[in-house]
Amino acid sequence: MSILSRAWTAKNPPTVPKTAHPVRFGILGAAEIGPSGIILPARTCADAEVVVVGARNLEKAQKYAKKHGIARAVQGYDAVLEDPEVDAVYNPLPNGLHYEWTMKALQAGKHVLLEKPATNTAAESERIFAFAKEKNLVVLEAFHYQFHPATQKLKAIVDSGELGSVQKITAHLCAPGGFVKPDDIRFQYALGGGATMDVGCYVTSISRFLAGREPTSVLSATPTLQDAKKEPKIDRRMEFTYLFPPAEGEKEGPTAQCVGDLGLPNWGPLSLVPSMPELYVTVQCAMGEASINNFVMPSFYHAISVRGPKGSRTVRAYVWGEEGKAKGWKGEDWWTTYRYQLEAFVDKLKGREPQHWISEESTVGNMRAVGMVYEKSGLGARPESEFQL
Structure with missing residues (x-):
């Protein structure tokens, strides 16, 4: 399948008949990420169905529901949580609202597919998972890229030992200038904004994933501020380096040099030429290196380049290999990262073994690492929610 075919099918996926008891989702807010994150993936999943969307403004919810083929629209997030037909909620609200509305969803007896970063602090994440255990409910932080075969293929190559021990990881996730507008919620401190919370949480996550520790x-940690006068604690860009502990037999642990930027400056004469996005990860090992050029959205295009003792090669993985197929792992080459993620979430709720999972420890660990960057940078952690059950 070509890149155009994959992109078209992902945006216009086939609608499959639902099973007798699909997981029924309610969406909190009319978020732009909703179609990619849950609505389109659910159309192709027999065990998932989006049944309602709630927004603070009823008219906005109704327009959103009509546009995306959702049966019902309600006013307010509470109305979604109170709906007896809803089994699970998709929470794509601003970062600073994740904790409050995830806790409320759990209180209402709903499972939660929670957009990343899970919360503003590691302590908030710990409280969410403690409450989820108490209520016997599932919470999954939506680091969708990890569920795709391409990411797991890169991880398998690194873990195989063919390139030797990991020495340095370089991870960049940078958006061209103008992609995120100055008034975007990503630049509001009160809502848990900042580049390190947004694109930075991705490069933090994949660095930890590939390092395995x-x-x-x-x-x-060197920040570039978005607007020092308006939001003195909001980073538009952050360059930071993690140090990992040595594994058994290693004298020194690897480092991870990360860059997250929500607005790369233009270049060229008069700065009129937009910068290209940076979406890559490189793993330098003792005997070679492996890299992927689009770790965030590998379903559209990607290439895994490997250079080591066995020579150089380029690998692509849109679906599982023979081993995965033998294990019954599902997938089509046009499935997006979000579609693979939904399959795992539904499997978990149905009592089946998911192909991959983002554990409580991983979510808390990622928030702790993000907090370490903010502390080192001098900007300080994002504000904890004042919400209490």
């Missing part, structure tokens, strides 16, 4: 310290 938690960082012990942040060696450096």
Whole structure:
């Protein structure tokens, strides 16, 4: 399948008949990420169905529901949580509202598919999972990229040992200038904004994923502020380096040099030429290196480049290999990262073994690492929610 075919099918997926008891989702807010994150993936999943969307403004919810083929629209997030037909909620609200509305959803007896970053602080994430255990409910942080075969293929190559021990990871996730507008919620401190919370949480996550361990310290963290006068604690860009502990047999642990930017400056004469996005990860090992050029959205295009003792090669993985197929792992080459993620979430709720999972420890660990960067940078952690059950 070509890149155009994959992109078209992902945006216009086939609608499949639902099983007798699909997981019924309610969406909190009329978020732009909703179609990619849950609505389109659910159309192709027999065990998932989006049944309602709630927004603070009823008219907005109704327009959203009509546009995206959702049966019902309600006013307010509470109305979604009170709906007896809703089994699980998709929470794509601003970062600073994740904790409050996830806790409320759990209180209402709903499972939660929670957009990343899970919360503003590691302590908030710990409280969410403690409450979920108490209520016997499932919470999954939506680091969708990890569920795709391409990401897991890169991880398998690194873990195989063919390139030797990991020495340095370089991870960049940078958007061109103008992609995120100055008034975007990503630049509001009160809502848990900042580049390190947004694109930075991705490069933090994949660095930890590929290193297979938690960082012990942040060696450096250099912020570029979005608007020092308006929001003195909001980073538009952050360059930071993690230090990981050595594994058994290693003298030194690897480092991860990360860059997250919500607005790369233009270049060229008069700065009129937009910068290209940076979406890559490189893993340098003792005997070679492996890299992927689009770790966030590999379903549209990607290439895994490997250079080592066995020579150089380029690998692509839109679906599972023979081993995965033998294990019954599902997938089509046009499935997006979000579609693979939904399959795992539904499997978990149905009592089946998911192909991959983002554990409580991983979510808390990622928030702790993000907090370490903010502390090192001098900007300080994002504000904890004042909400209490």
